[in-house]
Amino acid sequence: MSLISIERKVLQANDELAAENRNLFKQKKIFAINMISSPGSGKTSLIEQTISRMKHRMNIAVITGDIQTNLDAERIDKLSVPVVQIITNGGCHLDAGLVRNAFSEIQTHEIDLLIIENVGNLVCPSGYDLGEDCKIAVISVTEGDDKPLKYPAVFMNSEAVIINKTDLLPHLRCSVDTLRSNALSVQSKLGVFTTSCYSGEGLDAWLDWLDGRINNAGVEKND
């Protein structure tokens, strides 16, 4: 586990750096996803589950962003995959330069799938290209079924949305059907997955989609 602590700053030319990241990942045949959600949607648990179920058949690495603490990296580190914690010291999103610096800490590893866990924020991260192959929105059913309408950008810019913590549905006034249709009303091509890291529900469907997406991108090293 590496730790990078940065001062908050506005970086210029994010898109240029993101394009460089994208070229670098392509050259190294790395498929990269950028996971975006509010705090507490269960991103880290989803990443833990994804790693546990996929790491026997591909090499996975994680870059995780937080305002403060390296709690998330400590969790991922237990799964024995390369992980870099970016502490933004107040910064509300990751940007391409931060990801580039973090990636330099792990680039000597063999990596097939790079999972970037963004800062917990449903708003700002959606506007920053990190050089990823696709953005994945995560939303917990505890947040309410109206959220895609109120925070549309992340749903507009993502390829898939994971509706998480479905084990809590019996205790909530949240309709997954409404949440799904609100997300699809923002962007009709979204892949929609309903998952619970507690019960394991829906994780296979998410992983099948991710597998397919990686295969379609043609980044596998051993074709």
Place this chain on the structure above:
Amino acid sequence: MSLISIERKVLQANDELAAENRNLFKQKKIFAINMISSPGSGKTSLIEQTISRMKHRMNIAVITGDIQTNLDAERIDKLSVPVVQIITNGGCHLDAGLVRNAFSEIQTHEIDLLIIENVGNLVCPSGYDLGEDCKIAVISVTEGDDKPLKYPAVFMNSEAVIINKTDLLPHLRCSVDTLRSNALSVQSKLGVFTTSCYSGEGLDAWLDWLDGRINNAGVEKND
């Protein structure tokens, strides 16, 4: 209900405008609170409960900010208090200029308590003074008990934190004691309230605190 739709822009001199707002509120003997949380923490439900339980003894108005939609203002409007919806069109926080414009829509009303519901974002709003008397952080127990450590700024800058949705605790791996102690480790003077808008638990304690805070500020018109 009024509706203001703005283009996202970086405003200069936010602090200067916030000071002007503060003077204006003081002159009109209005106590203003700025409620900050992630999406789906239950801010709007808390505001509904606060209004329902206090409006018989003081005049309340609401300014509510969202990236898109006026769903929140529609909910508040049903309680027959003046409400202005600010749609930020992507902007991740309210600022003093937006609040000033919104306030101009309702300033002819008699107002004792102005509740400003910020955009759902635990990060960016905490850095923007709106001219409020105090910031109130809201966090749902569904978000996890580590969040004050990972997103400390809002807890640092608030006078109180409302730990909401406690009715869900039996179904979660979240310790309210840990959440409380993590919040207090960031700022030891925080008022901490645990509430459920579903069961009504803890709302009286929050309202007692708010009443006391308003009295201490000496903004009551009929002393």
